Amino acid sequence: MSRPVRYNIHPIEAKTSDAIGSIASPDGFGGDGFFTAKLSDVVGLARKNSLWPLPFATSCCGIEFMGTMGSHYDLARFGSERVGFSPRQCDLLMVMGTIAKKMGPVLRQVYLQMAEPRWVIAVGACASSGGIFDTYSVLQGIDQIIPVDVYVPGCPPRPEAILDGFMKIQDLVGEESIRRRNGEQYKALLNGYGIQ
């Protein structure tokens, strides 16, 4: 004996004309059923909207990151629904919190394990420059050991600031040339940090 349907029997027509925004398509030439664009633009578009972050949360900024991941500020709408903890699977290393000298080799190891292309965002004052802890045991900024793409100042930065930093990373990712990682300049940058 089937029960009568009680819910959703008068579905409302969804007005999608103003509900969904769309981003501009990359520069290209299109026609009926085809669209040509630069490969780096398309690849950049795909990458920037599906960045998988690795939250390297050590201290207080990690709690603000938890707030950013929550539903109020929602990092997932930028494509980062899946945060990974394995460096082999992630694109973006988000270093949040103070990095002490004891932790430095661990951070470097995690960075080395990430596969190209990889980006690094230093969230918070401690990761950018040591913050208020100008002491013997704190690394004065993670750019002493790994190359950093975006710095987000704040102690701790508001979730909106973390999202702004994330959007700047997205800009970098979208504009990046697909030959960058094999080029001489990038190799020189890594050699400056002692990374082969």
Place this chain on the structure above:
Amino acid sequence: MGLTNQYIQEKLVEKFADQVCNFEDTYGMLCFEAPKEQNLKILQYLFDEPTLNFQFLTDLCGVNFPDDKGRELAVVYHLHNLKENIRIRFKVFTSIDQTDVFTASKLYSSANWMERETYDFYGINFVGHANLKRILNVDEMDYFPLRKEYPLEDQTRIDKDDEMFGRG
């Protein structure tokens, strides 16, 4: 309403005579000092004596007094009698050349890491400790950073300008 600072002082003087000295009342808490060889005996007495019953070690830390020659390093124990709700502070002093102090970790398990931290910061050698290694600083560090003679900042850093911070 049995236990008062007066009573504790009397019991200690009765048992240890002039080994315990420098009784002070600091903001309501009784504070006294003893030679470092007696620290375990006093802690054991405070633990076992049924009227005193100080069976909770709240805190163990070190202090560096660089100007007191012969008594540069101190180990400070904060003890708490939970039933009567009385706290006392017990200090032992040691010289910076001979920094051996007996460990309290056999009596109180919580003293284990607190003594390692005190060793890490001040270099006080706790005799009888099971695993006296550095705990918070990097293992390769070769000096004891919280002693007053060492600076706070990392001297090898190049990006912070001491002139600008008023330390030039």
Place this chain on the structure above:
Amino acid sequence: MNNHNIALPEGSIERQTTTLNVGPTHPATHGVFQNIMELDGERIVSTEQTVGYIHRAFEKLAERRPLYQVTPLTDRLNYCSSPINNMGWHLTCEKLLGVATPKRVDYLRIIIMELARISDHLICNSIVGVDTGAYTGFLYVMQSRELIYEIYEEVCGSRLTTNIGRIGGFERNFTNTAFTKLEKFLKEYPKVLAEFEGLFTRNRIFMERTIGGGAISAERALNYGFTGPNLRAAGVDYDVRIHSPYSSYEDFKFDVPVGKTGDNYDRYLVRNQEMWQSLSIIEQAYQKVQQFKGADAEVYHADVPEYYLPKKEDVYTKMEALIWHFKIIMGEIDMPKGEVYQSVEGGNGELGFYLISDGGRTPFRLHFRRPCFIYYQAYPELITGGMLSDAIVTMSSLNLIAGELDA
């Protein structure tokens, strides 16, 4: 690895133990500490802990900073409930300097501290849920924490590391917006907590995952120096708010929940019940604050011009305020010599401040008695003989905050 016991227990089917590094970077946001575990299959034979991966030398840093500049350092100890740390430090300074705070200030402080306690326990309980696989509770209560953050923002301007209050009171009076937000919180939060409870407390999966794991007896807990919810779960009703009341806690009626076996489930229940008690304390405190009328309702700090900075308008117009401002900032005030120990009931237990002052502008020695550091020593004893997955749940139910562990 010289403390490791790698002898296989009786009846094991393995030939040697497996070494597993539960390293400083591990999933979920517990913090940075390392455990090198020796496993016999899934059972833990022994573990060696390494801490100090976020050692920021607070105690040495505090020797450089005047009393009011140490407050931002205390924020970063247990950063999930930083107002409690701030208030603890202000109480220590007030004890040293002999400052008495008016009742309205005490009641406002209690409101802020209990909000911080709720915030801390929410994180802990929801992370225990995450570690047993239930992610929903965590995301749901994050929204309540946003309400608490909004209240802090209204009072002091910052969400997480609040630097709230000053020696003698608060930096500004609570605005009507702050009280409106508090009322909104008091209205919405009980429903959220009831729903969260309903999701976990009698959930068979959660109970089977947590009951029995990480148990500790009251005697061992006392010997290990446990305090706070972990000790109360083991059966000892020691709460600093009752034993050494500070900030007028003796004017309030609340219960102290106590567990029986000290396992993970008891810790979850104790924290849950403490959140209800905190809610009741906040309601009582709010009613008491509303009874101050007229000029009394404008009191938000003690009258101590030697330690409390005067209002900026007065500094620019009145001579006396200018002189006090100069003396406080330049350190011309005579500080009393002495040593003081003050403790408060933090989110994890008795957070103590041992301050030795030699009359100078900065502390001669400041030591933080950090509850996390002290009870984390018991972790090997809690997990030996148990399964690896229970060890992870035990780690999160102990509420280890890395900032407080290493300081």
